[in-house]
Amino acid sequence: MKIVKKILILLLIALVGIQFYRPAKNNAEYREVAAFEQETKPSKEVLTLLESKCYDCHSNKSTYPWYAEVAPISLWIGHHIEEGNEHFNVSKWETYSDKKKDHKLEELIEEVEEGEMPLKSYTLLHGNITDTEKQALLTWAQEARKTYKH
Numbered sequence: 340m341k342i343v344k345k346i347l348i349l350l351l352i353a354l355v356g357i358q359f360y361r362p363a364k365n366n367a368e369y370r371e372v373a374a375f376e377q378e379t380k381p382s383k384e385v386l387t388l389l390e391s392k393c394y395d396c397h398s399n400k401s402t403y404p405w406y407a408e409v410a411p412i413s414l415w416i417g418h419h420i421e422e423g424n425e426h427f428n429v430s431k432w433e434t435y436s437d438k439k440k441d442h443k444l445e446e447l448i449e450e451v452e453e454g455e456m457p458l459k460s461y462t463l464l465h466g467n468i469t470d471t472e473k474q475a476l477l478t479w480a481q482e483a484r485k486t487y488k489h
Contacts, residue, residue: 357410362417370400375432379444379483388472392457392465396423399430404464419458426448432453442485444480 372394381389395401396419407416427443435443450456451473457465468476 342402354410357414362414364401364403364417366400369396370398370429372398372432375429378432378440378486379479381479382475383482384472384475385479388468389477392461392468394429396420397427397429399424399428419460437487440485444484444487448477448484449479451480 376386401420403416407413411467427447432440447456457468
């Protein structure tokens, strides 16, 4: 019993200690998405979907929920945002070549079709996209890809 008590005390100390470590936040002054939106021309419905389900992890500015201040959740969310930006960052759209833009949209289509995006962990708290929203997103992305085909 004493060993269990010691382990629990160590875990509590670790949990309190980790609260002092804060991962860097994805907090640009504003969301730089104008070039992306201007080139890809999302409908109002798709734009709303992008703003509510995509931009937090795929742009240079995230809106953090209150629980993102509590470790280890803060570390987990920070990792997801960092990884999301590595794969697809609409704030860097202007820096991508046409070939890369086409590829990023192709990946978006694949991830959504396969049910990989949005992440299951995200949808648990924020809700999933409906079949209608999914189809609108896919149709928009397929149409936007035509801009970059030569």
